[in-house]
Amino acid sequence: MAKVHLPSMLRPIAGDQTVLEVEGATIAAALDELRDRYPALERRLRDESGALRRYVNFYVDGEECRRLAGADTPLAARTELMIIPSVAGG
Amino acid sequence: MEALLAIGTRKGLWLARSSNGRADWQVTGPHLPMTDIYALAIDQRAGSPRLLAGVTSEHWGPGVATSDDLGVTWQEPEQAPISFPEDTGAALERVWQLTPAPEPDVVYAGVEPSALFRSADGGRSFELVRGLWEHPHRPQWTPGFGGMAIHTVLPHPTEPEHVTVAMSTGGVYDTTDGGKTWAPANRGIHVKFLPEEYPEFGQCVHKVARHPARPDTLYAQNHHGVYRSDDHAKSWQSIADGLPSDFGFPMVVHPHKPEVIYNFPLQADEHRFPPDGRCRVYRSEDGGGSWTALSGGLPDNGFYSAVLRDAMCVDDADPAGVYFGSRSGEVWASADEGEHWQRVVEHLPDVLCVRAAVI
Numbered sequence: 001m002a003k004v005h006l007p008s009m010l011r012p013i014a015g016d017q018t019v020l021e022v023e024g025a026t027i028a029a030a031l032d033e034l035r036d037r038y039p040a041l042e043r044r045l046r047d048e049s050g051a052l053r054r055y056v057n058f059y060v061d062g063e064e065c066r067r068l069a070g071a072d073t074p075l076a077a078r079t080e081l082m083i084i085p086s087v088a089g090g
Numbered sequence: 091m092e093a094l095l096a097i098g099t100r101k102g103l104w105l106a107r108s109s110n111g112r113a114d115w116q117v118t119g120p121h122l123p124m125t126d127i128y129a130l131a132i133d134q135r136a137g138s139p140r141l142l143a144g145v146t147s148e149h150w151g152p153g154v155a156t157s158d159d160l161g162v163t164w165q166e167p168e169q170a171p172i173s174f175p176e177d178t179g180a181a182l183e184r185v186w187q188l189t190p191a192p193e194p195d196v197v198y199a200g201v202e203p204s205a206l207f208r209s210a211d212g213g214r215s216f217e218l219v220r221g222l223w224e225h226p227h228r229p230q231w232t233p234g235f236g237g238m239a240i241h242t243v244l245p246h247p248t249e250p251e252h253v254t255v256a257m258s259t260g261g262v263y264d265t266t267d268g269g270k271t272w273a274p275a276n277r278g279i280h281v282k283f284l285p286e287e288y289p290e291f292g293q294c295v296h297k298v299a300r301h302p303a304r305p306d307t308l309y310a311q312n313h314h315g316v317y318r319s320d321d322h323a324k325s326w327q328s329i330a331d332g333l334p335s336d337f338g339f340p341m342v343v344h345p346h347k348p349e350v351i352y353n354f355p356l357q358a359d360e361h362r363f364p365p366d367g368r369c370r371v372y373r374s375e376d377g378g379g380s381w382t383a384l385s386g387g388l389p390d391n392g393f394y395s396a397v398l399r400d401a402m403c404v405d406d407a408d409p410a411g412v413y414f415g416s417r418s419g420e421v422w423a424s425a426d427e428g429e430h431w432q433r434v435v436e437h438l439p440d441v442l443c444v445r446a447a448v449i
Contacts, residue, residue, distance in 0.1 A: 038168075044149075055148055
């Protein structure tokens with residue numbers, strides 16, 4: 001199972017958990033899983049067309065997924081997926 | 091009498107309440123911090139006020155939040171309240187307008203990209219109005235500077251199947267069959283930015299307003315052009331004579347007097363400032379036949395801010411209150427229909443919309 005680390009702002013809509021375990025083999029599959037468990041969480045991470053939200057970063061074992069395969073980036077067992085809001089806004 | 095003024099800004103919502111005839115205001119906020127609030131509604135159809143806010147977080151995306159306790163707590167359903175169906179391939183960018191309809195529990199949402207959604211449960215969940223989304227003109231609608239959005243939704247006060255919308259940039263559209271078919275309704279509206287001066291559609295309308303007691307009369311503030319229609323948007327006539335500029339964003343109708351309207355002209359296009367830096371609301375008492383600059387209490391010079399399309403409103407008291415907010419974060423209120431003004435609050439983020447009601 002991969003571990004998804006949530007930023008503090010999103011924890012209240014995910015049962016106040018800091019880390020969620022997911023079985024999905026890719027980021028997209030992991031988010032599909034979260035959509036079923038916590039719909040309010042999933043829709044803050046990607047829009048209804050499936051696109052990752054522009055100012056949310058997904059680090060897979062320390063590497064931002066947009067430098068890898070985006071939402072198709074594979075998640076192996078024990079992969080650490082960190083979700084971190086990017087620098088945005090004024 | 092207690093008045094509530096809701097102020098949506100680029101970084102959250104502020105609420106102002108007055109219990110002494112709108113002489114003094116108690117302001118709270120920020121509520122819903124760090125969200126753009128382009129759309130607000132105070133829905134009193136059920137007896138107690140429900141606040142609806144179209145919110146967009148830069149990080150977490152758009153949504154609709156509601157409060158049944160005047161902003162103390164806010165709710166958003168687990169599932170996205172407004173979501174484009176999968177077959178459209180579209181994704182919601184922003185909610186620009188939330189309008190309770192005369193039918194109980196019906197709320198319309200105008201959104202970006204240009205689309206209309208309808209809720210039958212008071213604004214908790216919405217469904218795409220397919221007839222407008224599938225309109226053959228849609229590929230030719232283009233974004234204005236602020237985006238491509240339906241920013242005005244006017245349900246007919248007595249005919250549930252009859253709804254008028256306006257968008258930038260596309261113009262006014264009208265349905266009389268509950269949203270199945272839509273006709274462009276821009277005849278007589280001149281454009282300066284297209285090869286054709288009077289196109290069937292493509293106008294950059296900034297706001298349309300009307301009075302519920304006289305639904306066939308509509309008033310429009312366009313990107314250059316101020317208009318009136320007396321045949322429910324079948325044709326439009328200019329009412330810009332007497333204004334210092336035909337450019338501006340808001341258009342507001344008095345709550346009890348269908349011939350009294352308000353707007354806020356800006357010099358344009360090279361300088362989008364109030365003429366000569368004077369902060370002035372313009373009022374017509376004869377449906378646009380003549381205009382008066384309202385200045386009581388407003389800055390006489392040095393005001394180089396703008397008032398956006400939904401940043402002016404009236405409450406429903408008698409005499410009516412009139413309100414506007416500026417991009418420089420000032421909100422002004424008049425308790426006597428525009429004769430005298432006082433500043434409710436200053437130093438807020440850019441004001442995007444205001445809504446007021448007696449609660």
